[in-house]
Amino acid sequence: MKRVVIIGGGFGGLTAAKSLLKYDLEIVIIDKTNHHLFQPLLYQVATAALSPADIAHPIRSSFSGNKNVSVFLGEVAKIDTENKKVFFNGTSINYDYLIVAVGSRHHYFGNPEWEKFAPGLKTLNDALQIREKILLSLETAEKIQDVKERKKYLNYVIVGGGPTGVELAGAIGEIVNKNLIKDYRNIDPKQTKVYLVEAIPKILTPFPDKLSLRAKKDLEELAVEVILNAKVTSVNENGVQLGDRFIETKNIIWAAGNQAMPLLKNLNTELDSAGRAIVNHDLTVDNDPYVFVIGDAAAVKDDNGKLLSAIAPAAMQQGKYVAKIIGENISKEQRKKFKYKDRGIMATIGKAKAVAVIKGFNLSGLFAWLAWCVIHILFLISFRNRFRVMAEWMWYYITNRPGIRLIVKYTKENN
């Protein structure tokens, strides 16, 4: 039986594995975590609205009944394409086909030292760290008597005006300006301030200008100040420098820019400036019809020559496409070009506030928000998660208070 090794259990890898189930193949999934993560809702874990288990599901649970599927928790250290071998955690495994679906990490444009002060949001661990940071900051502010010193803990700066940045800014705006403040005695809501910083002249780049402006207006209603055309020139423990403007803050979240995983360098294929593998029209790497790269790790262009966004639908369609080639053993010459079907894009800003482009139609406000809710519930990985997220959202909608406001690790340095 031929063996397919899949590196990464995200949207691309998991869809590929599921699509391969109907063929007579051995499937091996290696992931750095033990769970598939529904990343589009990760910002809600970071903002205390959802629990980690609401949006994550053990990868091996998805394949309980499939004896031909093995799942390993491991970090791939090396790919040897010549000998068709993958090395991880002191062991190695041979493959007939390899699917590389390793995703991406945030990056700091050559300033890795900023990460310490401005964490990014890609994993559950990232989200929990941001949650603790936000909550600890409010706790610290409550204890500080000096108004000027307290202000630092009540300023929130989110860098990057893509969907993650917008969603984070909106959610934090709702929390600090409306929901939570009545739990505190010394914090004046007027003192709290959320900033969303974007280097170019608009937020939500892939959206039409009209919707970008609408999102900006929605954010401003949540008391978020959107700063456009502002490039971060420095980040330190006391705040963010934007050219000649300095914002004092103990809370910086980084949602600007992705970079592919260094593991891709192992593939001996050309990478683009963000470190993504430049793939052939069948998503294989140069000169190797058995190695595919999909999802955020691949630089794939649409028919207009525009690079596909790093979004779940693209990764999932690629996973399906690759599974078919492998399962039906389609020879290199006969493989048709991968074609992305655009199902639309959407971003939410807050309660009853969202923007979306679906089949060419621009949506905003309540209707876009409802569409956003329904689609995100539907695409969650299990019935269990769908039920839980729905219950949490209803709770939040009714009480206006995010439910998961726990500080689990007591970080002394912040107190």
Add this chain to the structure above:
Amino acid sequence: MKRVVIIGGGFGGLTAAKSLLKYDLEIVIIDKTNHHLFQPLLYQVATAALSPADIAHPIRSSFSGNKNVSVFLGEVAKIDTENKKVFFNGTSINYDYLIVAVGSRHHYFGNPEWEKFAPGLKTLNDALQIREKILLSLETAEKIQDVKERKKYLNYVIVGGGPTGVELAGAIGEIVNKNLIKDYRNIDPKQTKVYLVEAIPKILTPFPDKLSLRAKKDLEELAVEVILNAKVTSVNENGVQLGDRFIETKNIIWAAGNQAMPLLKNLNTELDSAGRAIVNHDLTVDNDPYVFVIGDAAAVKDDNGKLLSAIAPAAMQQGKYVAKIIGENISKEQRKKFKYKDRGIMATIGKAKAVAVIKGFNLSGLFAWLAWCVIHILFLISFRNRFRVMAEWMWYYITNRPGIRLIVKYTKENN
């Protein structure tokens, strides 16, 4: 307005605060965490059945509408009873009355170095660490080809046969022997083994012998080996030494023995061998009618001269009792002795398996288990938590699979 400072937001502290609300007093709660924790269900977080947020609730949320209550996240460093002052996180606060409800920690009978290999279970952070340890161990076992080496990762040793130890052993027995194993390809359920180690001749000391034996039988049905009369003489990274028997394991959990917090030494009052404050009949410390110690931190005896167990009902009754004295400003001479009303004791072993003594009646099996479920649901701190725990339990009951099987921090040393 007189100020009552309460150190600790556990069962004792929180009940005291709530009972004080009806009086015209300023109330300040200081806790090391930001949440009240429903500790009786903590083992279910450690065994992946519940999420942290299911059993924890932000302390300040309980007092949102009470402007006379302030809550601070902080660690009390010093109590100055002479000047009626409490020092925490670089600041200090004066009190008219002080309630010390600081709980306890597990202790290692003079071998603190064992903690690294045998973590205890008192906080959410403890529970998450144990959860990661158990799940990582299975992941590691799945990768190991050598059967003898693999066995180490499939042995689980729980030290201490009190309620926590019994509940942990039962839950881990259910997980590793029944529920999860079908998710793994290389792990043979016959290889997994759970041991419960107790130094004296019976488990569940406060229970009648008949129920202790029943609990032991129930555990054995879950393939847990109960080792009585066995004292741990050494713990290291490869296992546990019990006299001349050595059990090889990478998974040791410590559920033996409590020790009160060192902060109590500040009170200038006599402590017992476990570090608890020996209190007067009105729960005050020697020569100070304004300082009360309640809950696990106090050594309180019942009418028969027997020390009260460190359980929630005792702490809650003490919190209420103390609040009345403070609220009604009862003078030292007129304070009646604290009397503990025994509402019963219970422990669960697994699905449809529990033991209980309620109003002198011995219960076991399904009926005791149902009583256990109902009582634990009822005493959860909020409607939200009650709803969530019920939903999780129903899920677990139907699917036989704990739902929160997430490894969030990828601990490299285990891989």
